[in-house]
Amino acid sequence: MIRDKEAAAVQRLSQKEAGAYFTPDPVVSTLLRWAVRDESDRLLDPSCGDGRFIAGHRNSVGIEQDVDTLETAIARAPWALVHEGDFFAWAAETAERFECAAGNPPFIRYQSFKGDIRARALGLCARLGAGFSGLTSSWAPFLVATAGLLKPGGRMAFVVPAEIGHAPYAAPLLDYLVEHFATVHVVAVREKLFPDLSEDCWLLFADGCGGKTDEIRFSTLSRFAPSARPPRQFVRVSVLEWRSVWKRRLRPFLAADDARDLYRHVVTRGDTRRFGELASIGIGYVSGANDFFHLRPSEVDHWNIPSKFLHASVRNGRALTASRLTDAVVEKWKQADEPLYLLRLPKLNELPSAVVRYLDTDAGRIAQTAYKCRVRDPWYSVPDVQVPDFFLSYMSGVQPSLVRNDANCTCTNSVHSVRIKPDVPSKANLSSWGSDFVQLSCEIEGHPLGGGMLKLEPREATEIALPSRKTLTSLDPRPIQGAIDAMRQWRHYASVA
Template sequence: MNVASPSAITGKVAGQFFTPETVAKSLVKWVVRIPSDRLLDPSCGDGEILAHHDNCRGIERDPYSAWVARERLPLVPIDNVDFFTWVESTSERFECAAGNPPFIRYQNFKGLSKAAATSICQANGVTLSGLSSAWVPFLVATASLLHEGGRMAFVVPAEIGHAPYAVPLLDYLLENFSKVQVVAVKNKLFPRLSEDCWLLYCAGRHGKTDHIHFSHFDRFEGFSVPPDGEAHCWEDVKTKWRGRLRPLLLSREARAAYLAVAEDPRAYRFGAFAKIGIGYISGANDFFHLSPSQAAEHRIPAEFLAPTVRRGKFLTGDVIDDEKFAAWKAADEACTLLLIPPTKELPPAITRYLDSERGLEARRSYKCRIRPLWYSVPGVIRPDYFLQYMAGSEVRLARNDAAAACTNSIHAVQITDGQKAASALPQWTSALTKLSCELEGHPLGGGMLKLEPREASRLLFEPSFRPTELFREAIEVMRQWRHSDIRRPR
């Protein structure tokens, strides 16, 4: 169990959150066969999982949590060490393991711990992506400590159902266990955590299987044995869904109907007629984005100001035009970008603004410091369409009739095949394309849906397709699973 503590490592950064007792008991029941089975919890927190089996061993990096666990379970050996460096030197082996590994993002997963984790994964034939969270090597390292026939059960982030870096992990598990089961849970196991969590069970260490078992439930109420679920050929999942498990939340009929359209020669992927990328990165948004009153105050010439769309929330219709910009200007929104070509001679007003207090602060930011000319924002394009990067209920696409630019919080869409685009884009609001957004994108937490450029390029259009009730029901299912009904502050 990972418990939030007052230690120097905060719960959010360390990935520490309480494990519900019902979940802890279930995981132990899943993996322990007989009283003599030795159980490992590689990130034991305050010892909740260890408390449900007498013959156990705990590792916990956080000093406060380790102290709490020792006070609670004085007879249980609990080491306050980094798990990965401990794995590299230990000779201990276990019949089973259970736990809730820390969901440490790649930005905070670094140093000796990450080096040891990478080494362990490489030794086991798993290549970590640079974007991998710490829970992935936790599972690989734990598996390496199990006896033949060993079992393990873990709380895992729902990212296991969509993250590209989860695919090599699942490849490894299916190559090294005779049974692999994923249990998806809709209602949050951790109410304070925006991220959804699922459960993973693996049995028969040193075995092998070509099927992954998948089951899903609205809520987790405890199971004495892992729910078996439906068996899916892993190669089919990789071929049809790129190793994503989220589509398996849908009915067989909905999945089959979607795949049938995807294989129809009349269907297009977005990337077949458009190039999709992020907008520019200013490096200092408050400095480079000016409202009409700010531009007037600093006497910025109009030729150095470009209309821009800063955030996805501004995509309120299907067109961004001059009328919309006029409304934003009337509201004194910061809707213009200070765009200084690198070869342009600077007039006195621009020089004064660059040398102002705001300018002196902006030039110290990292992105500005590494540019040849700190004040010249690179990568500014005026795309054909704007596409929401993160969305609530529905992903919005807006035609750019104002010749505006956009920041990196919005996708810039440049049409590469006008004929295909003219045929496909009128279907943007179809049930098929809405469902495609749900299946090709991924939940971000807090009810949000995120579309990376590579995911957006896979969005599906079928010019002659008509919405069906089956797809509308499937859309609702996927939105419920990402909690799109959560009320977010405006």
């Protein structure tokens, strides 16, 4: 493919947008030593970047869409056949098949992985038997499409994001691999392979293309060390157990066996409840322009905004510092002149003149252009404003906070809104929230975010296990605390706390 370099430069993504973080040489060497077993083996790198993998084997093919990076790859591996362009388009047309594949696929998020490229990728994977949602990151379809180019008995070794252990979009990849390879081995590495990348990366080995397996081998390493083969020590994760008990996640296997067995036992007890059985958990409102729609008491006085159009709001999880949010806490926010008031306007044709003047400010005209504002009618009426029974922190350091809403506040989408379901007893298992077991459940059901944070999506929060007080008093605390410490180390909280 011939392209004008100047036009290509305009279209070129940044390193972060393209997911282009080049692999350290010891990792490259390890993956190649395992994947390539004969000089005659044909090696494929579906996203060859600067050519580190194809330079390690004389019989290689690489695909790369970035012109400058492609030129570096050609210079580094002049013997290799390097194609410029979209891998998915090439994979759908090529008749060539390979004994092995290795590489580091681009970690492009679904927001950037879009348009024709995403359509081609998902269409190709569907034809191969892997159904991804539109929210998938590009690396997972990359690996399915690569597997589809292997010869019977072929193998592949790749760097993958640690999201393979918990992200819903990664489940179709693992489902595909266990149905098409005799051996699937995931190696979790706690120490970062890419120090400059916030995302953790693991390793994936798949062997015996054309076969099938009923287990996933799972190994954990504190730090990466060069090797000619995957670790000899591993847990045999039953595919049936992975799919049913652990909801297609490998992350629970970072905990020790005894803690995981105890967890399984407790969550299946008749007196244990999942949080979603007791409460509806969702995000708060989306204003579209937080700085405009949240006013300080001094601004309320300046614009003379009527109090009936104001509602005290929790803007982020940092406000959740105790087990209860009280009127006294809100009063402290007022005294500190914090932007605690949501401008909560109904869908009226006529508004008070003071409100109209505020809406007609320069800040108001800018707010109207924000996406969430311009697609609603009227633009100034923030929808889905609720007063929950509890607030639940969305991202947490030590552990998520569940805070009772005694101050009749609402909340933004930076905090989860928790509403107890009708007919649920007022203290039904919720009193166990502060226990070590529930902390462990938050670690297992949630997932890590950069900087040591634990993130709980609403669907994850519904799975938090809440045992009865009777059950809690009977549990051995040692394996539970050990598992909590281990899970926090894996999300790097222990190293930054």
